Amino acid sequence: MLSKQPFQRRILIAFVLMTVMVSGLFSLSIVGVVHFIEEHLVSQEMSRELGETLNEDIRQGRPPRLDSSTRFFSSNNPDYAIPPEYEGLREGFNEVVSGNEAFYVYVQKINGETYMLVQEQQEFEARENTLFNVVLAGFLLTVIAAWGLGLMMARKVMAPVSRLAQQVRHRDQLHPLAPPLAPDYPDDEIGQLAAAFDSTLGQVRQSLERERLFTSDVSHELRTPLMVIATSCELIAEAPLGPREKEQVARIARASEEMRELVQTFLQLARDKSNEAVFVGDRTLTAVAHEQASRWGVLMKEKGLDFRLLEEGQDDGRYNATFLGTVMANLLRNALHYTENGSVRLILEAGAFRIEDSGAGIPAEQHERIFQPFVRGSQARGEGLGLGLSLVKRICAKQGWSVSLQSEPGHTRFRVSLNNGA
Template identity: 70%
Template sequence: MVSKQPLLRRIVIAFVLMTLVVSGVFALSIVAIVHFVEEHLVSQELDRELSIVVNEDLRRGERPRLDSSTRFFASHLPDYPVPQQFAKAQNGFSEVVEGDQAFYVLKRSDNAQSVMLVQEQHEFEAREQVLFNVVLAGFLLSVLAAWGLGWLLARRVMAPVIRLANQVRHRDQLHALAPALAPEYPDDEVGHLAAAFDSTLGQLRHSLERERLFTSDVSHELRTPLMIIASSCELLAEVSTLDVRQREQVQRIARASEEMRDLVQTFLILARARPEESSQGGSATLAAIAEEQGSRWAPLMREKGLQFQLIEQGRDAAQYNQTFLRTVISNLLRNALHYTEQGAVRLILENGSFRVEDSGVGIPLDQQEQMFQPFVRGAQARGEGLGLGLSLVKRICAHQDWAVQVRDLPPQGSVFEVSLRG
């Protein structure tokens, strides 16, 4: 499983864990070595003292010359009886623990006779406790120092990476005149990463520029034939010899021409990708655009046997980009028309938002977000579209700082809601 921790924190954690392992092993090694050396030295000292007592003091009939913490015992000497607690001690050096007391014991046996020296450990334990406290304090201090040092080093190591990430994240990097990133960094891993970003961003800039030029050129060139089609429809509409069906066809062509003109204008503004130019295309209120689109789509819905309702639940006097708002409402109503076989479609206006409700096939919950992606169509695709209508709606809303979302409408259907104030 990939860690979700920030890289800087992971570096600090790795630094601290490494110190924990190294310092822990070092501290335990010190304690073990000290304990081993202590036993070795004590056993040698007791062996030397026992030899002096047996070979010198007892032979001269003197009492053993020992300090207050060391006692002498012998199984064959009534004056130095072996206490019961040490009777089972093994030959050689050993340690006997009884309750809170601990003793070092050195025992020698010869011809069923045994002699031993017993030394209390309280002095050694006091020294060991001091040593343990010093080692523990050093261990804790090393961990704290590792955390502080690891944080400083991680910040220093991550500084160029964080700087590069902020530069790449900045929107001006997609500008055609944006400077290269790599010259600002040394020839190391970060510099290589910056060079890779330069290469990728360069390709992205080229693709975006090529897309803008293509969209702008195509949209611009389509204006002339669309104007010809629109003017031709106006002339045909004035011909008195047309029957009802022919006039309906002329009106249909005129509506399609007007829709294409709006799309061309939309693509031109989006291709420029400059918010200050989004005022092009005129401005109008939400109610005006909704009434216009309602009168345009209501006849088509009635032809399909659907009811259409335009409901105003709140007044909104704000002015919005006419081209963008018309395109959004048109695409949502078209989508509702294609995916609704019976029932009704409602365009509901509120203060600062609107929504389109339908009684159509609905959208599964796991597919609702995907419906705003290009070339994605519902499972029961209708019409001849390519799945670009909702993608265009999403793109326009992102350009205008609007918000669009979709949800289910029980018992059957969908609701597309657009908030015009973010």
């Protein structure tokens, strides 16, 4: 449909169609007017020639002096008897088609007698064909010129729109110090559109800045109480405690460490990626995987799961340890929560890793929604809010990684590709 075509093409098509209509009507008008004038002139010429033939030849007893393409007929002279195909024609100018030939016939009635001149149309047809060819050539040249001119005009009209779209798409427009767009454009429709974008982008910047400040402030304020909790756990662990108390203290310390890492993740997510020092890779995939395996392997063993760390490929790249650890930890936590029995595998590849489990699986219709905030699977366990996979997706987008999901009853696989990572 035309409405789905690019705007520049729609301008071009509209311009060409308008030109075709105008030039087509003009060409048809030329042909019609010329044809009308030609018939009028032919009629006058044949009327004059018939009068001269009657006055100077027939009435003087001489045969008509006509060229080879013109013939004379009369109703009162057997030598010039009117052929049957010409009988009954109206007085004046007529056009008669006989087989593959066409003739102009001029009829005049004088004192009840009918006189006529019949002239072949070959000469007139040649002139008409020449006229038609000239008009057709002019029409085609006009359409071609309209196409070129329309293309040039469409590009010129769309140039500021394309420029504005490119500026809006540029990620620097979300920077707090990004210059406004409207001053670069005249006070017309494009300028009004740029002003509308300025207003909308300003609101987006304010919203992002509020979110960044909130995340940064909250994360920063949580550091002190988390440090107090961690220190207290260390002091309590040195006191003589029973096995159950030691287990509870270890659990608190572990939760505090997870919270500290999560706070660090939120702090880095809240920072602008233009600060490249924050996102420089400092750990290998293998090192991060061994750390997470040692932490989650104990919990999975306590639940009776068969957990293994497998290396299928060598990866020497370095990645942001906070982000990579958070992604891996969230996926391992999901595997732990949703696998009642069987196995969990953390598999390392070259530039990627997989986490596979033998849990209940995720229905196919939930594969896209499961990465959205506050969305939990149909087999949800515990009191989670459904933010883990959303955080994984957000970190991957921030780092240029990608996460994919394949799941069926009894087998779920998350794969994170790090090929585009820092």
